[in-house]
Amino acid sequence: xxPAPFVYHRPVxxxxxxxxxxxxxxxxxxxxxxxxxxxxxxxxxxxxAHLVDINGIxxxxxxxxxxxxxxxxxxxxxxxLLREREVAAAHPLLVxxxxxxxxxxxxxxxTVCGSLAHAxxxxxxxxxxxxxGGSVEAVAWRGGSLASRRVPAAELFxxxxxxxxxxxxLVVAATFPTLAAGTGWAVEELARRHGDYALAGVVLSxxxxxxxxxxxxxxxxxxxxxxxAVVDIGPGLAGDAGANGLYDxxxxxxxxxxxxxxxxxxxxxxxATLTVRALDRALxxxxxxxxxxxxxxxxMAAPTAASSDGGAER
Amino acid sequence: xxxxxxxxxxxxxxxxxxxxxxxxxxxxxxxxxxxxxxxxHDLRMTGTHVGCEHGVCGACTVLLDGEPIRSCLTxxxxxxxxxxxxxxxxxxxxxxxxxVQRAFRECHGLxxxxxxxxxxxxxxxxxxRSPEPAEGEIRDALGGNLCRCTGYVNIVRSVRRAAELAGExxx
Numbered sequence: 001x002x003p004a005p006f007v008y009h010r011p012v013x014x015x016x017x018x019x020x021x022x023x024x025x026x027x028x029x030x031x032x033x034x035x036x037x038x039x040x041x042x043x044x045x046x047x048x049a050h051l052v053d054i055n056g057i058x059x060x061x062x063x064x065x066x067x068x069x070x071x072x073x074x075x076x077x078x079x080x081l082l083r084e085r086e087v088a089a090a091h092p093l094l095v096x097x098x099x100x101x102x103x104x105x106x107x108x109x110x111t112v113c114g115s116l117a118h119a120x121x122x123x124x125x126x127x128x129x130x131x132x133g134g135s136v137e138a139v140a141w142r143g144g145s146l147a148s149r150r151v152p153a154a155e156l157f158x159x160x161x162x163x164x165x166x167x168x169x170l171v172v173a174a175t176f177p178t179l180a181a182g183t184g185w186a187v188e189e190l191a192r193r194h195g196d197y198a199l200a201g202v203v204l205s206x207x208x209x210x211x212x213x214x215x216x217x218x219x220x221x222x223x224x225x226x227x228x229a230v231v232d233i234g235p236g237l238a239g240d241a242g243a244n245g246l247y248d249x250x251x252x253x254x255x256x257x258x259x260x261x262x263x264x265x266x267x268x269x270x271x272a273t274l275t276v277r278a279l280d281r282a283l284x285x286x287x288x289x290x291x292x293x294x295x296x297x298x299x300m301a302a303p304t305a306a307s308s309d310g311g312a313e314r
Numbered sequence: 315x316x317x318x319x320x321x322x323x324x325x326x327x328x329x330x331x332x333x334x335x336x337x338x339x340x341x342x343x344x345x346x347x348x349x350x351x352x353x354x355h356d357l358r359m360t361g362t363h364v365g366c367e368h369g370v371c372g373a374c375t376v377l378l379d380g381e382p383i384r385s386c387l388t389x390x391x392x393x394x395x396x397x398x399x400x401x402x403x404x405x406x407x408x409x410x411x412x413x414v415q416r417a418f419r420e421c422h423g424l425x426x427x428x429x430x431x432x433x434x435x436x437x438x439x440x441x442x443r444s445p446e447p448a449e450g451e452i453r454d455a456l457g458g459n460l461c462r463c464t465g466y467v468n469i470v471r472s473v474r475r476a477a478e479l480a481g482e483x484x485x
Contacts, residue, residue: 034392055392106369108383
């Protein structure tokens with residue numbers, strides 16, 4: 001119940017951290033909040049020879065709720081997203097999902113980017129990033145300089161606790177695109193005890209037209225697949241399909257597995273049921289798109305539709 | 315990196331200086347020393363209890379720069395320079411119990427007492443942030459800590475009582 005010995009590093013710049021990670025290769029592991037890593041170390045399920053603590057790096061503790069996305073630096077704790085009013089105004093979905101993470105005490109230390117890099121399929125933020133089509137910025141020391149790249153959510157998650165990031169890459173920021181006008185959202189989970197990992201959970205968004213009718217939607221699932229599973233729920237929103245149509249769509253789209261916490265069949269049922277509930281709440285929150293805007297987008301869409309029809313004839 | 319004088323060893327000791335309950339304390343610890351173990355073993359402050367050692371039970375909760383954290387999920391070397399409050403810091407200098415401690419005693423908010431230090435610190439921070447918390451707020455703040463004796467009802471009652479006592483003390 002004590003961690004194996006490791007060498008501790010506390011770089012003070014991103015460049016130093018990247019150089020260190022390049023030098024250490026697969027012997028190095030980044031620690032920020034440690035709320036997922038330290039239990040693994042305490043149990044000796046992981047025993048990296050070197051820990052690279054990024055908390056001493058100035059300039060990673062920032063949140064930017066700018067136009068169209070909330071960007072979050074690598075050492076920002078979960079609790080900060082819940083505290084900052086600008087974040088709540090810009091991205092209520094992100095804030096609601098963050099409130100489901102463990103307990104307040106864990107959220108005081110756990111980091112947003114750490115949750116993404118840890119890639120737990122039962123965690124909230126990977127599902128949020130996947131739903132929104134967000135991305136992370138990763139840096140590495142390559143060929144004598146700092147190289148940076150954007151990794152979109154669709155390419156980030158490789159399996160349970162696995163990402164496509166290289167061992168020498170450091171996530172320095174995450175980007176959570178905000179929802180468009182006319183889009184509602186909801187997060188639903190079921191866990192046996194408050195604050196536990198969900199047996200199943202869903203993060204959902206739905207877009208309505210000027211009459212408040214749903215026209216498209218997506219849902220991302222926790223604990224239902226090795227990575228956050230994203231389902232296009234659009235076909236389940238059609239007028240006559242009703243709640244059963246959505247339930248069936250989700251149940252047939254997911255392929256969860258049995259484990260000691262729940263059977264696959266129960267997880268599938270939970271995911272589908274939670275989706276139906278989440279849709280209700282999301283629709284209640286979706287503001288119909290403003291008529292002027294809808295009219296403009298109709299006008300703009302018309303020539304495109306005409307030309308593509310024309311293209312099909314040719 | 316450029317030439318280093320020698321290869322760092324995992325058993326190297328690090329000087330960690332923290333302010334515990336207002337007093338500057340230091341210890342030479344290996345990197346793998348958990349904050350909970352530094353408090354208990356190196357600083358001989360055994361009020362912080364260690365239950366599960368993987369972040370589930372909350373018995374080891376301390377305040378780090380005023381915020382509750384799991385000291386068993388934090389390496390001492392990572393909090394060098396920080397301000398820490400443990401249960402030993404809740405009583406007065408003459409040993410007189412603080413309002414949160416008195417409330418837990420009055421309301422039977424403990425039985426065996428093992429989990430109590432964690433609950434006392436959670437309550438202390440909650441009341442500092444929200445002097446008159448609603449029941450839901452109390453339960454949310456305490457939700458991550460386990461007590462196997464009380465069934466929590468008396469703990470929630472203790473927190474409400476602590477709010478009253480703290481209010482009387484500093485009107």
